[in-house]
Amino acid sequence: MAGRINDEDIALVRERARIDEIVGEYVQLRNAGGGSLKGLCPFHDERTPSFQVTPSRGLFYCFGCGEGGDVISFVEKIDNLTFVEAVQRLADKVGVQLRIVDDGRPGIEPGLRLQILEANDAAAEFYHQQVSSSEGIIARQFLDGRGFEREAAETFHIGYAPRGGHVLRDHLLAKGFSPKALVSSGLVREKGWDFFQGRVLWPIKDSGKSVLGFGARRVYDDDRLPAKYINTPETVVYKKSHVLYGLDLSRTNIGRKRQAVVMEGYTDVMAAHLSGVDTAVASCGTAFGSDHARLLQRLMGNNGALSGEVVFTFDGDAAGRKAALKVYQGDSEFVSQTYVAVEPNGLDPCDLRIQHGPDAVRELVARRIPLYRYVMDNVVHDFDLDRADGRVAAVRAAAPLVTSIRDSSLVDGYLRELSQIVGMDVDEVRREVARTRRNPAPPADLRPTLRVLPEVADPAPQAPAAPSMPWPDPADRRLAAERGLLKLLLQRPDLFDADWDLVEPADFRHPAYRAVFEAATSVPVVPEGWSQAVSEATSDPIVRQLEVALLVEPVLSAEPDARYAAAYAARVRLLSVTDDIADLKSRLQRTNPTTDRGAYNAMFADLVELEALRKELISAGSGSIEVQ
Structure with missing residues (x-):
């Protein structure tokens, strides 16, 4: 939202949004006497209720984990929102039109955000019903081919967008939604055509289960859009760098287990949850980035210590290695430890579940290895470790990884692991790493060692240069x-x-x-x-x-x-x-x-x-x- 929310409006939101009603949507509350309510804390795992709400004061507090605040801070924490987003959501819910103190930029029309969320919810329900239609058989066949039964389609509320160009638009207009709200939500294009046509859809929800947008997969060979996947365009509620698919199902488990498993696709998230990996999420239409990292970190809690874990699943090909390097370069965004789970045969979690069952998916995550170790293994992979000079070269190539470790107390352990990987004495490895630190190579030198090739046209073939015999140093x-x-x-x-x-x-x-x-x-x-x-x-x-x-x-x-x-x-x-x-x-x-x-x-x-x-x-x- 542009500008600043009027202070009086914020106070009115606090007054109208009853904390017992808002908290009651997430926690089963019971009378605790003295005007207080009690329930199981949604922010940590407990068996005896220690979470208390005092409606007369508009406050909540957990005597177990120490979380507390007013109704706005509760929505911030429970749904992973910023202060402004929490105020917006509560204002929409209790009917407060927020006035914005102008800072020179255009703001959002009052009430538009709520209209978009309601339109998305209605669209999600419509799409889901279409899966059972005669035209939706292609969606049912797709899901069946990926190993998902009808119960899975219900759990994840899978949808299907009809091929007719105005089917959704006409349905939502008949339900009273304005053309402006439909266009603003990204459901309908400016000229009136449905944005999604003839595709299987996954509703992308926030942690409060509000539908923010959709991810859609191509299922027809003659689809006019060549892209295999398309997503809702950017709207006031859907920003692809801020959303994660599956967050509505995994939010509580991520906070309780202090673990998040990041998949590469919607069907992988489905396969993971159906296999018992209930902390799985995936980015939507964009690579996993720093905003996603901060989102997960807020869910797991940011106490300044290296606690909790984020596990990435990558394909075992060059694209997967490239993705691993990108995540490693952004590893500083995490307070939690980062790990990688790669299936040896290159199967993604969805295919792994189909071929080997749910146990194999759980085992994949259980076999996770530290991200730096995965990147380090790929760095040394190109060197001949059966030769002394190859081992030294491998250590020099991996040295920047060791020196980039944020926690200096872990460096010695990483040096020992590198020595084990290459088969050298740890003191020799330490000396080579120290030498490389004093004379660092340009950062770009790391990329070729991961065998990530630039996306450029192949050059014209050239005759190989004649090998030149190196001249030995007489002083060596x-x-x-x-x-x-x-x-x-x-x-x-x-x-x-x-x-x-x-x-x-x-x-x-x-x-x-x-x-x-x-x-x-x-x-x-x-x-x-x-x-x-x-x-x-x-x-x-x-x-x-x-x-x-x-x-x-x-x-x-x-x-x-x-x-x-x-x-x-x-x-x-x-x-x-x-x-x-x-x-x-x-x-x-x-x-x-x-x-x-x-x-x-x-x-x-x-x-x-x-x-x-x-x-x-x-x-x-x-x-x-x-x-x-």
């Missing part, structure tokens, strides 16, 4: 043993006989060093022209350039011998085996010894052998060699 101490061994191999090939097999190509972690070793071991050692033969066996120009550098760099030992070469080889092999052990431990950490016992035992046996080999290599490589 982690690769010093590899560099030293290759210098020795290229400059003193006589120390490596034909049967020499202490090192394999896979033992070299840098691809350029590996390519040098493969070229050097592919040609026989000859007294003359050895370096030239190695160069000719090398196809990559970068690797040939590296061979030249290795040939001219001095070898650390002035008089190397075969024993010195074997010790250097053992050092390279040791580093490789150490990496293998780390990789194997990572896989063991990610393998369940109960459900995958065979694989776990096999990997454990390999680990024992590698540890034994590691000890041998430590002994063999302990000779007097220096590493740069």
Whole structure:
């Protein structure tokens, strides 16, 4: 509403709206003596009445949870309304025409809001009756195909809009509604045509069960509107960013259980409630946003602590991952913890109920995981966790998720979970996250890791660029043993006989060093022209350039011998085996010894052998060699 409500009108609303009558619409009240009434509190779960109403003072108070106030604050709390919305609703109910103190913007015509709500209620009843008509058979067939019986259609008051262009309009005009009210409610278009034609409809209600608008699904192939779903246009009572489907059924349970389960569609909400998930809601014609978050938070109570939970159900496809990222970016709107429930086979809750029954829907919600964990799993999914560099890259990509956690006391636990996901030591993960925090990547870098593709036309195909061999850093101490061994191999090939097999190509972690070793071991050692033969066996120009550098760099030992070469080889092999052990431990950490016992035992046996080999290599490589 534009402007400010006149104070005298607010006082008149309080006077005319009897608190015992308003509260009595939600709570069964009994005489408690002394002019007071008692009942079970609607704001918390209780078995013994502690909720008291005192009509003479116009106040209510609960001795159990501490909620209290006047008739306006009661409507605010019970129906999740703002102060202005509560005053409007009560004014419509008791016949007070609100005067608005003008602030320069047009206001709402007095009484129009009530007319729209009454028109919506009448339309909902008309639509619901049409489901049983001869034309409504297509709606009945749709509901039956989605696993919903007649009782479900009654519970959710499902409707059907006839295909005739003026059927609803003529019905409501005959009942006394004005053309202006029908257009203002979004039920009829400016030119007189019914807004919904030939569609199955779901009435969208507020927590007080007033019909605010409708969601409609296409059921005819020749529907003139191509959109699968359409919703009531924005009106003075229907704002899609402020409403949630199913709120009328779930409001009390959300407050009592301090849980809200956010679905992606109307039939999913139906399936959830019929399966026993009685806190399910869905956004209507728009993505779940900050206003929805605040709406749910008010229902669950906002006490400044991370209590309660909001569970999102997403499809397991790219669209679902994109939706998860959007919700995660708005996670700061919640005081409650946020979770995700994703069916492994990609079934939505409605299909899950059809194929596996109500228990499967309840189990889906019960298996929820923290939202940050779901996003984190998707971030690391694209990396090869069987490789050390892949694990480090995964940690760096997931680091912004950890550092964005609002509750700093939880960060350590999240670091441990990330270490378990990627299979790294938690201290290593902590160091990488700290390094990433000091040098953060642009926020947009997170999107490609979730494999969310921009909606643009495919570019013209291009020839793939030729892969370029990376140049190794000569100062990298982690690769010093590899560099030293290759210098020795290229400059003193006589120390490596034909049967020499202490090192394999896979033992070299840098691809350029590996390519040098493969070229050097592919040609026989000859007294003359050895370096030239190695160069000719090398196809990559970068690797040939590296061979030249290795040939001219001095070898650390002035008089190397075969024993010195074997010790250097053992050092390279040791580093490789150490990496293998780390990789194997990572896989063991990610393998369940109960459900995958065979694989776990096999990997454990390999680990024992590698540890034994590691000890041998430590002994063999302990000779007097220096590493740069």
